[in-house]
Amino acid sequence: DAGVIQSPRHEVTEMGQEVTLRCKPISGHNSLFWYRQTMMRGLELLIYFNNNVPIDDSGMPEDRFSAKMPNASFSTLKIQPSEPRDSAVYFCASRLDGMNTEAFFGQGTRLTVV
Amino acid sequence: DAKTTQPNSMESNEEEPVHLPCNHSTISGTDYIHWYRQLPSQGPEYVIHGLTSNVNNRMASLAIAEDRKSSTLILHRATLRDAAVYYCIRYTGGGADGLTFGKGTHLIIQP
Numbered sequence: 001d002a003g004v005i006q007s008p009r010h011e012v013t014e015m016g017q018e019v020t021l022r023c024k025p026i027s028g029h030n031s032l033f034w035y036r037q038t039m040m041r042g043l044e045l046l047i048y049f050n051n052n053v054p055i056d057d058s059g060m061p062e063d064r065f066s067a068k069m070p071n072a073s074f075s076t077l078k079i080q081p082s083e084p085r086d087s088a089v090y091f092c093a094s095r096l097d098g099m100n101t102e103a104f105f106g107q108g109t110r111l112t113v114v
Numbered sequence: 115d116a117k118t119t120q121p122n123s124m125e126s127n128e129e130e131p132v133h134l135p136c137n138h139s140t141i142s143g144t145d146y147i148h149w150y151r152q153l154p155s156q157g158p159e160y161v162i163h164g165l166t167s168n169v170n171n172r173m174a175s176l177a178i179a180e181d182r183k184s185s186t187l188i189l190h191r192a193t194l195r196d197a198a199v200y201y202c203i204r205y206t207g208g209g210a211d212g213l214t215f216g217k218g219t220h221l222i223i224q225p
Contacts, residue, residue: 004157033213043158043201043215091157093213102148103213105157 006092006106013113018080021109024073025094033103034067034077035091043091049075050097082113117141118202123220126192134187134219136202146205147178147185150215151198158201158215161187197223 005024013019025032034046047057049069057067064083069075079086089110095103119137126132138147148163162169162176164185169176175188189196201218 035215042217043152045214048213093157095213100146100163102160102163103150103158105159108157 004092004094004104004106006090006109008109009107010110011112013082013111015083015113016081017113018078019082019086019111019113021077021090021092021111023075023077023092023106025075025092026104027073029094029096029104030072031095031097031103032069032075033093033095034075035093036061036088037091037108038088046077079111082111084113087111087113117204117214118216120200120202120216120219122217123222125222125224127224128194129191132189132192132196132221134189134200134202134221135184136187137184138202138204139183141182141204142206143182144206147176148203148205149174149176149187150201150203152201152218153195153198161200163205192221192223194223194225197221 004026007022011019030051032049035043036046037043044059046059047067048055052069052072065079067077089108091105091108093103093105095101146163146165149161150158151161152158162171162174164176164178166178177186199218199220201215
């Protein structure tokens with residue numbers, strides 16, 4: 001398996017534009033996580049899906065952020081409209097549930113909003 | 115609230131052992147301790163995990179205190195490639211609670 005695949009790796013957009021980040025989890029994994037990382041706030045959990053269903057979205061900063069998981073092999077994180085303070089690295093991770101299982105992270109998407 | 119406490123940073127010399135401490139004084143009996151690390155410009159990666167007994171794998175060793183209120187990640191012979199942020203996570207299992215990251219320990223390796 002190629003691991004968790006995120007696209008794009010880098011995104012530069014203008015304030016007010018819509019941004020869509022994509023994630024393909026590892027095949028067979030049933031949990032998916034979206035994180036945002038900045039120097040100031042560290043690694044923040046935004047939303048967690050289990051079996052394609054959003055379980056905990058308490059970390060989503062505001063209504064401008066939305067996430068979907070239409071099937072077990074694809075998820076998106078959308079920001080509309082984007083703002084400069086959304087600039088960060090966004091990570092996706094997947095895991096097969098269980099106490100002894102590890103999560104696997106993608107390489108991240110570096111978002112810059114100008 | 116990551117429910118664990120780690121020093122902000124630590125420094126060690128290359129080829130020497132490194133002991134990274136983690137306090138998890140409110141741990142429950144069924145919580146696992148997981149360690150991840152994040153190398154520069156990469157996503158976090160799993161290192162090791164344990165419940166009660168000490169654990170070893172090819173990357174590191176994990177020593178868990180008898181009362182389970184603390185643990186120590188041991189890198190037996192640090193290399194420059196081990197310079198990273200190390201996260202200790204109390205994994206309760208189920209939901210997203212087990213994947214909440216704190217600030218971690220920034221490990222600096224001196225040549």
